[in-house]
Amino acid sequence: MDVQFDYRHYSRRFQTALFTPLGVWSSRLGMVVRLQQGDRVVYGDISPIPWFACESFDEVFQFCSRWPKTLTGGVTAAAIAAIPESLPATRFGIGWAWEQLQRQTLDPDLGGWSPDQNHLDHDPPLVQSALLPAGPQALAVWGDLWDQGYRTFKVKVGDRPLPRDLDLIQQLRQALPAAAQLRLDANGKLTEAEARQLLEWCDRLGTIEFVEQPTGDGTGLPPGVQDYREHPDPAELAEAKETAWILLQTLAQDYQTPIALDESVTTVAQVRQAYDRGWRGVVVLKPSLAGSPQAVRDLFTLADLDLVLSSAFETAIGRQAVVSLAQDWEAHCSPSPRAAGLGVSQWLQADGLDSATAAEVWKFIHF
Numbered sequence: 018m019d020v021q022f023d024y025r026h027y028s029r030r031f032q033t034a035l036f037t038p039l040g041v042w043s044s045r046l047g048m049v050v051r052l053q054q055g056d057r058v059v060y061g062d063i064s065p066i067p068w069f070a071c072e073s074f075d076e077v078f079q080f081c082s083r084w085p086k087t088l089t090g091g092v093t094a095a096a097i098a099a100i101p102e103s104l105p106a107t108r109f110g111i112g113w114a115w116e117q118l119q120r121q122t123l124d125p126d127l128g129g130w131s132p133d134q135n136h137l138d139h140d141p142p143l144v145q146s147a148l149l150p151a152g153p154q155a156l157a158v159w160g161d162l163w164d165q166g167y168r169t170f171k172v173k174v175g176d177r178p179l180p181r182d183l184d185l186i187q188q189l190r191q192a193l194p195a196a197a198q199l200r201l202d203a204n205g206k207l208t209e210a211e212a213r214q215l216l217e218w219c220d221r222l223g224t225i226e227f228v229e230q231p232t233g234d235g236t237g238l239p240p241g242v243q244d245y246r247e248h249p250d251p252a253e254l255a256e257a258k259e260t261a262w263i264l265l266q267t268l269a270q271d272y273q274t275p276i277a278l279d280e281s282v283t284t285v286a287q288v289r290q291a292y293d294r295g296w297r298g299v300v301v302l303k304p305s306l307a308g309s310p311q312a313v314r315d316l317f318t319l320a321d322l323d324l325v326l327s328s329a330f331e332t333a334i335g336r337q338a339v340v341s342l343a344q345d346w347e348a349h350c351s352p353s354p355r356a357a358g359l360g361v362s363q364w365l366q367a368d369g370l371d372s373a374t375a376a377e378v379w380k381f382i383h384f
Contacts, residue, residue: 020088020118023051024081025382026074027332030366033150036176037068037204045330046074048081049382052114054091060375061114062335064305065106070236070283071306072104080107092118097309105284105308112309113338143344144353146171146200147360155189162360169198169226169356174215175206183218190224198356200226205233205280212268219274226355227275227299231268234281235261262294269298277301277325285312289319297321301358304339305329313342317349327358332370332378336362 026048034043047064063081065071072080080100088096092115100108146169147162149155155172162170172189174182190199207215212231219225235258262281269276277299282288285308288300300322304313306329316322326343328336336359343357362371369381 018054018091020092021051021053022084022086022088023053025049025051025379026078027370027382029330029332029368029370031330031364032366033364035364047332047335048074048077048110049332049334049379050081050111050114051379052092052118054118057118058376059114059117060334060379061110061112061117062305062331062338063106063110064329064331064335066303066306066329069280069303069306070287071106076104077107080104102286102308106306108309109305109307109313109338110335112311113335116310143340143347143359144169144356145359146198146356148173148358148364149189150364151176152185155185156192158363159189159193162363163194163197167360168196169200171200171202171229171358173204174201175203175211179207179211179214183215186225187222190222198226199224200229200277202229202279203231205230207231209264209268213271216268216272216274216276220272225274227277229277229299229301230279230281231276232264233261234258236280266296269296275299275323279327284308285316288316292319292322297323299323299325299355301325301327303327303329304342305331305335310338310342314345317346323355325355325358328361330361330365333372334375334378336371337375 026046028044028046030044031042034041045064047062050061050063052059063077065074065077067073097112097115100111102108145167147167148171149159151173159170170193172186186199186201193199203212203215209232215231216228219228236254265276265278265281275298278291278296279301282291282300282302283306288302291300302313302324304310304326307313316324324346326339326346328339331339340359343359347354365371370378372378372381
């Protein structure tokens with residue numbers, strides 16, 4: 018049976034703008050895709066982040082505008098596999114929708130969708146971490162998040178002078194109950210000297226779960242270049258990435274506090290490359306940016322993989338996909354894995370895109 022393809026793009030505004038390698042991030046762009054086969058309707062969320070190793074929103078839009086509006090005979094595995102690997106977020110969003118269509122085809126009574134329960138799924142239970150706001154506001158809000166059930170918290174560092182960050186972390190660690198876990202995320206913004214200062218301090222404190230991407234991944238961009246793939250000197254870029262990789266490995270060996278890769282391992286292919294090169298530290302992976310859902314699941318078979326699945330500020334449709342994969346990963350692990358990085362919905366303005374059903378999310382998008 019033929020499948021109808023449709024798409025709508027969205028813009029989600031943050032409650033407070035985030036600081037990124039490309040400047041201030043005040044809203045995130047994405048695309049919700051819709052597949053309909055007879056009376057079966059499924060959705061996926063394509064949610065790229067510009068400074069990670071994935072496609073731009075313009076590339077998502079161009080691909081969706083070219084994809085057939087009617088797929089004669091249905092969507093085949095070959096059609097999904099033909100989505101270029103250079104479009105990993107697109108592969109994830111359309112791939113997720115296709116998987117749900119396949120599930121409904123095999124079992125018409127299976128809806129393939131469950132509600133977002135106040136941004137913290139309780140059935141089945143899934144341990145999640147919450148992203149705290151930067152600065153002193155973190156001290157004011159962690160209590161409400163604790164009451165919602167969060168026991169792991171993440172704080173961004175590197176946007177202010179390091180001594181101020183360290184002072185805040187000390188205050189936060191003293192305020193949090195002893196059972197709470199605290200992880201730090203530098204988004205690759207620290208120099209080597211700053212990273213060593215932070216890690217030495219964390220080692221003395223002894224209560225930091227891990228430090229995420231303390232230094233860069235080597236894809237720093239020259240002025241006027243917005244996409245690392247447009248770097249004017251590929252050889253120079255390759256050398257910079259290798260230097261950055263060696264530094265991260267060295268830092269991981271020099272300190273007791275675990276280091277997590279994030280920007281360095283955006284896609285499934287990059288995770289496998291890091292694993293093959295001997296990385297056994299923490300890996301933070303945003304499935305929505307990583308490639309097909311099945312490719313993400315295939316990572317679960319890697320021995321000794323210390324994996325944290327994380328949100329990319331998706332709609333409820335994309336969030337549900339990531340939650341499902343996090344539940345798969347949790348079921349695969351013994352003992353249970355680290356808390357999934359999914360507690361981010363409080364960062365986004367209320368726009369209807371965290372609605373309880375995929376159909377409601379679709380209705381709230383007017384583009």
